[in-house]
Amino acid sequence: MINVTKSYLPNIEKYKSYIDKIYESNWLTNSGPLVQELEIRLSKYLGVKNIILVSNGTVALDIAYKALDLKDEVITTPFSFVATTSSIVNANLNPVFADINEKTFNINPKNIEKLINKSTNAIVPVHVFGNACEVEEIENISKKHNIKVIYDAAHAFDVKYKDKSLLSYGDISTLSFHATKLFHTIEGGAIITNDDSLVEKIRYLINFGIKNQTHIPYIGTNAKMNEFEAAMGLCLLDDIEDIKSARKNIVNFYEDSLKNLLQLQEHNIYSTKNYSYFPVVFDDEDMLLKVQKALNEKDIFPRRYFYPSLDSLSYIKYNQECKISRDLSKRILCLPLFVDLAFKDQELIINTVKKSLN
Numbered sequence: 001m002i003n004v005t006k007s008y009l010p011n012i013e014k015y016k017s018y019i020d021k022i023y024e025s026n027w028l029t030n031s032g033p034l035v036q037e038l039e040i041r042l043s044k045y046l047g048v049k050n051i052i053l054v055s056n057g058t059v060a061l062d063i064a065y066k067a068l069d070l071k072d073e074v075i076t077t078p079f080s081f082v083a084t085t086s087s088i089v090n091a092n093l094n095p096v097f098a099d100i101n102e103k104t105f106n107i108n109p110k111n112i113e114k115l116i117n118k119s120t121n122a123i124v125p126v127h128v129f130g131n132a133c134e135v136e137e138i139e140n141i142s143k144k145h146n147i148k149v150i151y152d153a154a155h156a157f158d159v160k161y162k163d164k165s166l167l168s169y170g171d172i173s174t175l176s177f178h179a180t181k182l183f184h185t186i187e188g189g190a191i192i193t194n195d196d197s198l199v200e201k202i203r204y205l206i207n208f209g210i211k212n213q214t215h216i217p218y219i220g221t222n223a224k225m226n227e228f229e230a231a232m233g234l235c236l237l238d239d240i241e242d243i244k245s246a247r248k249n250i251v252n253f254y255e256d257s258l259k260n261l262l263q264l265q266e267h268n269i270y271s272t273k274n275y276s277y278f279p280v281v282f283d284d285e286d287m288l289l290k291v292q293k294a295l296n297e298k299d300i301f302p303r304r305y306f307y308p309s310l311d312s313l314s315y316i317k318y319n320q321e322c323k324i325s326r327d328l329s330k331r332i333l334c335l336p337l338f339v340d341l342a343f344k345d346q347e348l349i350i351n352t353v354k355k356s357l358n
């Protein structure tokens with residue numbers, strides 16, 4: 001069986017050597033030595049100023065909204081994983097959807113400004129499939145209207161924009177290190193910010209709002225990463241260049257084979273690729289279903305990602321239909337992409353797609 005993704009596991013002896021260290025230190029969680037080491041190594045590797053590791057990418061979003069004291073309305077994209085919207089609703093904020101660009105799949109800055117009113121507090125864009133948003137346009141809008149920007153950068157591990165980390169845009173960027181992501185810590189995530197004044201508050205918020213034994217200034221939560229997760233991250237970081245080059249080869253072969261037959265994502269020309277996903281877009285949903293069925297019959301399971309469009313969720317209060325996102329979400333499929341996807345299996349996937357298109 002071939003799934004859309006397969007978690008990367010590092011050398012087991014290396015992972016065991018970290019587990020031995022945890023047994024020696026007897027320090028399992030609460031900002032232990034491995035979490036601290038991973039924060040230092042990631043901030044260097046990614047080229048970001050402040051990084052705070054947390055237990056997952058969803059809670060990273062929750063904490064970001066709390067750290068910035070958001071209220072009322074937040075403008076976001078309808079084309080993302082459900083956590084982008086559900087985290088906004090869970091924070092008692094109202095998501096307002098700005099439709100996407102049909103070529104880049106990212107929020108269209110042209111649709112953002114007309115939705116801004118007195119209640120607008122922030123913009124929450126997503127770098128969809130690791131493709132950089134139009135960050136400079138979004139920055140201009142946020143400055144003009146004095147509103148915050150939180151990037152859900154769950155897909156954008158190690159993407160550079162004009163030679164600087166894409167994660168350094170916005171007030172806060174969040175990452176997911178879930179087992180299915182390009183870089184993972186089993187479960188995990190991170191909060192990235194250039195604003196030094198937010199770092200202390202974020203560190204208290206992830207630990208129940210506790211500052212010290214006598215002072216609890218914030219309503220916090222439990223969002224701590226543990227040492228076993230950090231150990232996995234340290235092992236993966238050693239292998240990250242190999243992981244990326246293997247994925248790059250797979251993506252290039254898909255691209256060469258399918259670019260004349262299917263719509264592919266248009267990539268931001270100012271940014272690097274991280275080869276995190278390989279989405280293809282069909283002419284209509286029937287064609288997608290036909291291809292999906294043909295692949296499933298060969299035990300190959302691509303994923304309808306993202307579907308449904310988030311503006312159509314049952315708990316979204318008022319009708320704000322985003323036509324482009326709804327249309328795209330019905331026609332888009334992510335093909336299997338992981339480090340040890342065998343060449344002959346990839347050939348089978350490509351040939352099956354090609355055959356069912358005719």
Ligand SMILES: *Cc1c(COP(=O)(O)O)cnc(C)c1O
Nearest residue numbers: 056057058081083154176177178
């Ligand atoms: C994976 C993902 C999340 C959630 O991250 P978790 O670590 O699974 O909680 C949020 N947003 C996007 C776009 C994602 O792909």
